[in-house]
Amino acid sequence: MSDILLVVFGLSLLFASITNMLSSIVRILIVQGLILFMLTILKTNEINMWEFAFIALETIVFKAVLIPWFILDTIQKNGIKREVEPSVSNFFSLGSMTAIFAFAFFIALWSGKSSPNLYPLHFGIAFAAILKGLFIIIANKKLITHLMGYLIMENGIFLFSLALGSDMPHVVSLGVSLDIMLSILIAVLFINRIQNSFEDVDSDELSTLKD
Amino acid sequence: MIYLYIWLFPVLAGILAWALKNTKLNALLVFLHSMLHLVVALAFILPDNAFVAALGLDTLNVWFFLISAILYFAVGLYSLQSNTKLTTRQSSIYAICMMAFVASMDGANLSRDLGLIWVFVESTTLASAMLISFEHHKQSLEAAWKYLFICSIGIALAFVGILLLLIAQTSTPSLMIDKIMTMSSHISPFWLKISFVFMLIGFGTKVGLAPLHFWLPDAHSEAPAAVSALLSGALLNTALLPLIRMLGIMRVNNLGYLASQLFMVMGLLSMFVAAVFILKIKNYKRMLAYSSIENMGIILIAFALGDLAGKAGLMHVMGHSLIKAAFFLTAGNVYNLFGQKDYDKCTGLLALNPISGWLWLLCFMAIIGMPPSPLFISEFYIAFALLGSGNIFVLVLYFILLATIAYGLGRTALAITMGTSDTKVKLSARQYLPQIALLLCAVMVPLITQYLS
Numbered sequence: 001m002s003d004i005l006l007v008v009f010g011l012s013l014l015f016a017s018i019t020n021m022l023s024s025i026v027r028i029l030i031v032q033g034l035i036l037f038m039l040t041i042l043k044t045n046e047i048n049m050w051e052f053a054f055i056a057l058e059t060i061v062f063k064a065v066l067i068p069w070f071i072l073d074t075i076q077k078n079g080i081k082r083e084v085e086p087s088v089s090n091f092f093s094l095g096s097m098t099a100i101f102a103f104a105f106f107i108a109l110w111s112g113k114s115s116p117n118l119y120p121l122h123f124g125i126a127f128a129a130i131l132k133g134l135f136i137i138i139a140n141k142k143l144i145t146h147l148m149g150y151l152i153m154e155n156g157i158f159l160f161s162l163a164l165g166s167d168m169p170h171v172v173s174l175g176v177s178l179d180i181m182l183s184i185l186i187a188v189l190f191i192n193r194i195q196n197s198f199e200d201v202d203s204d205e206l207s208t209l210k211d
Numbered sequence: 212m213i214y215l216y217i218w219l220f221p222v223l224a225g226i227l228a229w230a231l232k233n234t235k236l237n238a239l240l241v242f243l244h245s246m247l248h249l250v251v252a253l254a255f256i257l258p259d260n261a262f263v264a265a266l267g268l269d270t271l272n273v274w275f276f277l278i279s280a281i282l283y284f285a286v287g288l289y290s291l292q293s294n295t296k297l298t299t300r301q302s303s304i305y306a307i308c309m310m311a312f313v314a315s316m317d318g319a320n321l322s323r324d325l326g327l328i329w330v331f332v333e334s335t336t337l338a339s340a341m342l343i344s345f346e347h348h349k350q351s352l353e354a355a356w357k358y359l360f361i362c363s364i365g366i367a368l369a370f371v372g373i374l375l376l377l378i379a380q381t382s383t384p385s386l387m388i389d390k391i392m393t394m395s396s397h398i399s400p401f402w403l404k405i406s407f408v409f410m411l412i413g414f415g416t417k418v419g420l421a422p423l424h425f426w427l428p429d430a431h432s433e434a435p436a437a438v439s440a441l442l443s444g445a446l447l448n449t450a451l452l453p454l455i456r457m458l459g460i461m462r463v464n465n466l467g468y469l470a471s472q473l474f475m476v477m478g479l480l481s482m483f484v485a486a487v488f489i490l491k492i493k494n495y496k497r498m499l500a501y502s503s504i505e506n507m508g509i510i511l512i513a514f515a516l517g518d519l520a521g522k523a524g525l526m527h528v529m530g531h532s533l534i535k536a537a538f539f540l541t542a543g544n545v546y547n548l549f550g551q552k553d554y555d556k557c558t559g560l561l562a563l564n565p566i567s568g569w570l571w572l573l574c575f576m577a578i579i580g581m582p583p584s585p586l587f588i589s590e591f592y593i594a595f596a597l598l599g600s601g602n603i604f605v606l607v608l609y610f611i612l613l614a615t616i617a618y619g620l621g622r623t624a625l626a627i628t629m630g631t632s633d634t635k636v637k638l639s640a641r642q643y644l645p646q647i648a649l650l651l652c653a654v655m656v657p658l659i660t661q662y663l664s
Contacts, residue, residue, distance in 0.1 A: 206353045209429045211492050
C-alpha cells in the first residue's frame with residue numbers, strides 16, 4: 001500500500017514538470033498533502049489521540065487545505081496570470097526530472113548498503129522531491145511559483161523524515177510544522193505587499209539592489 | 212524550562228505593547244528587555260556561580276549570549292529616541308518583532324539540542340524579515356523577500372542535515388549535543404559526513420558564507436541601523452554556533468580533517484568575495500555588510516585551525532560583533548546627517564558632526580585590526596597558527612586579502628570624514644554613547660577572554 005502511495009507521489013512530481021497551469025501545481029500540492037497523511041498513518045504502529053490530531057493538523061489542514069487555499073487566493077487577488085511561464089521548456093523540464101529520479105535512486109541504492117533500515121524507494125522519492133523543489137525555484141521567474149517549489153521541497157523533507165521511522169524526536173515534527181505554518185503565512189503576506197509596490201510579482205522585477 | 216524564562220518577558224511585553232500602542236512605552240519595553248539581558252549575562256559571567264551549571268550551559272553558550280546581550284543593550288539605548296517618526300501601530304509591531312527576534316536568538320544561543328537550535332534559527336528569520344521590511348519601500352521589501360526566501364531554503368537544507376544526523380546514529384538517535392559527543396562508536400561516518408555538508412550549506416547560508424551570501428548585503432543595508440547592528444553582530448554568530456558544534460562532533464568522530472578543510476575553503480572564499488566587492492561598491496552600508504562576510508570567513512579559518520586559534524576565533528567573534536555594531540549604528544548617524552548611502556556623495560563628516568566623524572574613523576581603525584583592537588590580537592594568532600600548521604599559501608592569501616579590504620574600507624572611511632562643511636549639526640547623546648561604550652567593551656575583550664579557560 002505505502003509503495004503505491006510513494007509511486008503516486010513520484011508521478012505527481014513528473015506531472016509538475018509538464019503542466020502549464022498554476023492551478024494544477026496547487027492540485028499537486030493537495031494530492032501530496034493527502035499522500036503524506038496516509039503514509040504517516042501507515043508508518044506509525046500505535047497512534048494515540050494527540051499524535052493523530054497533530055499529524056492530521058499538519059498534513060491535511062495545513063498542507064492539503066489551508067496553504068493551497070492561500071495560494072489560490074493570492075493568485076486571484078493579485079491578478080497573476082494563470083500560466084506557469086517557466087524559463088525552460090516542458091521537454092527540458094521533464095528530461096531533467098527523469099535525470100533527478102535516476103540520480104536520487106542511484107544515491108538511495110548506493111547509500112542503502114551502509115544503512116540497512118533505509119528503504120531505497122522511500123528515500124529516493126523523498127530526495128527527488130527535494131531536488132525537484134529546488135529545480136522549480138531555479139527554473140521559474142514568478143515568485144508564486146518559487147513559493148510552490150519551496151512547498152514541494154518541504155513535502156520532500158517531510159517524506160524524508162518519515163523514512164526515519166517512528167523514533168523521530170518530537171522536536172523534528174515541531175520544526176516541520178513551525179516551518180510550514182509561519183513561513184507560508186508570511187510569504188503570502190509578502191507577495192501581496194510586493195504586488196502593491198512592484199509592477200509584477202516576478203523575480204526579474206526584484207533587481208533594484210545589486211552591486 | 213529555560214525557554215519558558217526566555218519567552219516570558221517578550222510575550223507579556225508584546226501583549227502590553229499591542230494593547231496600549233504607545234510609542235514611548237514600546238521603546239521603554241525594548242530597553243527593559245535589553246537591560247534584563249545585560250543583567251542575566253553579567254550573572255552568567257560572575258566567578259564561581261552555580262547558575263550556569265544549574266542550567267546545563269557551557270562556555271560557548273554563555274559567550275554567545277553575552278555578545279548578543281551587550282549588543283542588544285546598546286541597540287536598545289540607541290533606539291530609545293530615534294523612532295519618533297513611526298505611527299503608534301508601527302512602533303508596536305517594531306517592538307514586538309524586536310523582542311521576538313532577540314528571544315529566538317537567545318533560544319538558539321542557550322540551547323544544547325540541535326533540533327531546538329534549528330527551530331530557533333528559523334524563527335529568527337521570520338521575526339527579522341519583518342524588521343528588515345519595516346520601512347516598506349521598494350528596496351526594503353525586495354531585501355526582505357530575498358532574505359526570507361534564500362534563508363528559508365538554506366534552513367530547510369540544514370533540516371535535511373539534522374535528519375541525516377539522526378540516520379547516522381545507529382542506536383537510540385538523539386539530537387542532544389552532549390549525548391552525540393559521547394556515543395562516537397555508534398555513529399556511521401558516511402552519514403555524518405553528508406549531514407555535516409548539509410548543515411554547512413544550510414546554516415552557512417544564514418552566516419552569509421560565500422558563495423551563499425547574496426541576501427546578506429541587501430538585507431543588512433536596507434534594514435534600519437539598529438536592526439542592521441543586531442543582524443550583523445548577533446544573528447550571524449547565532450547561526451555560526453551550530454556549525455562550531457558540528458565541527459566538535461566531527462572532531463570526536465575522527466573526521467576533523469575533512470571538516471577543517473571545508474571550513475578553510477569556505478572561509479577563504481568568503482574573504483575573497485568580500486575583498487572583490489569592497490573595492491567595487493559605493494554604498495557604505497553594503498560595504499559594512501561585506502566586511503561582516505569577510506570576518507565570518509576569518510572566524511571559520513580560526514575554528515578550522517583549532518586549539519589556540521580556536522580561542523582567537525572566539526575572541527574575534529566578540530570583537531567583530533561589538534565593533535561592527537558600533538560601525539552600523541554610526542552609519543545610521545551618517546545616513547541621518549547626509550540622507551545618502553553612496554560614499555562619494557557624503558563629505559566633511561568631521562566638520563559637520565565631529566563626534567560621529569571620530570566614531571566613524573575609530574570604528575574603521577578597529578575593524579581593520581589596528582591595535583588596541585581585539586581583532587589585531589585574534590588575527591595575529593590566526594596568522595601564527597597558519598604558519599605553525601604549514602599553510603604558507605593560505606597565510607599569504609590571508610594577508611593579501613586583509614590588506615585589500617583595509618584599503619577598500621579606508622578609502623570610504625576617509626572620503627566620508629574628510630572635506631569641509633559649512634554647517635554644524637548636533638545629535639543627541641543617545642546617538643553616540645552606545646558606540647563609545649561598544650568600542651570600549653571591544654578593547655577589553657582580550658582581558659575577559661581569560662574566562663574562556
